[in-house]
């Protein structure tokens with residue numbers, strides 16, 4: 001079992017400075033639940049402001065460019081995100097793959113760029129509903145990971161994987177706990193093949209319609225080491241419900 005559960009909020013394209021009060025409230029409450037590691041990935045425009053606002057929780061970016069600098073209008077490099085206060089970056093989110101046509105090869109280059117700059121990586125993977133219905137979910141997810149991860153590297157020090165079935169994102173639909181556990185077990189198996197025993201320390205998050213109401217059941221599953229939360233991370237009230245569920249789970253395990 002990896003270390004503390006990791007609960008990460010992905011604000012996606014939401015948030016102006018008015019939302020800094022939510023970040024502050026999340027940070028203050030999280031300080032009372034140190035058994036849980038909490039982080040937020042606000043849009044680029046808020047990384048620096050959230051970083052300044054919080055004391056305890058981690059701050060990250062939702063993407064970065066694969067190159068370090070240059071003539072790439074509108075893009076942000078890993079070093080720029082780091083400089084703004086990010087300590088990690090979410091890469092390969094299905095919304096980036098779909099909306100921006102990001103390929104596994106590009107995501108692999110972004111992972112390398114993030115590592116080069118010193119950012120931790122939350123690497124997302126997940127199947128479509130058609131792929132699940134066709135019985136191809138596991139092969140697809142493991143293929144995404146194999147294509148984006150370096151073969152020989154001490155990944156447990158910097159890597160978190162997030163399994164997010166596309167059909168569960170923002171829909172209120174969640175896979176069965178058996179299906180989540182099976183996929184997380186398969187991902188753990190792949191990481192162990194690639195990185196050996198150290199893969200036990202790599203956290204594998206579940207993402208897709210996680211809420212306070214379903215968090216405890218999901219977080220209790222084998223090989224589920226936390227959650228990547230979209231909609232329910234936008235208010236402190238909703239997000240902290242998930243943080244508290246994770247903290248209670250740790251208390252029960254203790």
Ligand SMILES: O=C(CO)COP(=O)(O)O
Nearest residue numbers: 010169170208209230231
């Ligand atoms: O995509 C997600 C997090 O990255 C999940 O989003 P929802 O929690 O809104 O389903």
